[in-house]
Amino acid sequence: MLEIVDVVVSAATANDLTAIKHLLSDNDLPIAGVDDHWKTFLVARDGERIIGCGGAEAYSNAALIRSIAVSAEYRSRGVGRIIVRQLLDRLSSHGIREFYLLTTTAQEYFKRRGFKKCDRDEVHPQLLASREFQDACPKTAICMHLLMQR
Numbered sequence: 001m002l003e004i005v006d007v008v009v010s011a012a013t014a015n016d017l018t019a020i021k022h023l024l025s026d027n028d029l030p031i032a033g034v035d036d037h038w039k040t041f042l043v044a045r046d047g048e049r050i051i052g053c054g055g056a057e058a059y060s061n062a063a064l065i066r067s068i069a070v071s072a073e074y075r076s077r078g079v080g081r082i083i084v085r086q087l088l089d090r091l092s093s094h095g096i097r098e099f100y101l102l103t104t105t106a107q108e109y110f111k112r113r114g115f116k117k118c119d120r121d122e123v124h125p126q127l128l129a130s131r132e133f134q135d136a137c138p139k140t141a142i143c144m145h146l147l148m149q150r
């Protein structure tokens with residue numbers, strides 16, 4: 001069994017875009033908006049291979065966490081947890097404390113990461129223009145919110 005120590009999480013580069021999109025498609029997650037926001041993305045690599053990713057649509061006061069995916073054979077080893085943690089830490093180091101996400105499949109997973117279900121009309125107005133809110137995510141997706149303490 002592969003140990004987590006073999007997996008390295010780091011900032012994505014432009015060369016990673018194709019692999020990120022494949023990973024998202026394989027996991028039925030939207031790729032709309034990735035080209036505009038890839039600079040916020042982190043990737044998890046096992047050697048050369050990208051086996052996990054996560055990103056955000058970040059605005060001045062709030063960010064939409066999106067595109068969290070880990071290849072099936074690497075799951076349940078903490079890779080997703082590390083990607084989410086590092087994303088939140090990086091965004092909060094830029095002064096962002098308010099985080100949202102939309103999910104159809106992973107409400108319980110993000111609840112364990114501190115997110116709470118919220119109504120769409122509670123979402124920070126900066127995020128309502130994002131691709132995920134506009135059209136990429138199904139209207140039935142659950143909205144979740146995390147406010148990081150200062």
Ligand SMILES: CC(C)(COP(=O)(O)OP(=O)(O)OC[C@H]1O[C@@H](n2cnc3c(N)ncnc32)[C@H](O)[C@@H]1OP(=O)(O)O)[C@@H](O)C(=O)NCCC(=O)NCCS
Nearest residue numbers: 027068069070075076077078079080081103105106108109
């Ligand atoms: C959600 C996902 C990123 C988690 O990645 P991971 O690296 O396996 O996660 P971690 O190792 O940090 O956590 C694993 C734990 O979360 C649980 N978990 C994983 N996916 C879950 C889900 N969708 N709902 C609830 N719990 C989930 C596992 O059962 C495991 O529980 P355990 O620690 O009690 O054994 C991964 O399952 C995935 O890529 N899923 C498909 C894409 C997806 O739905 N992404 C979320 C989009 S909003």
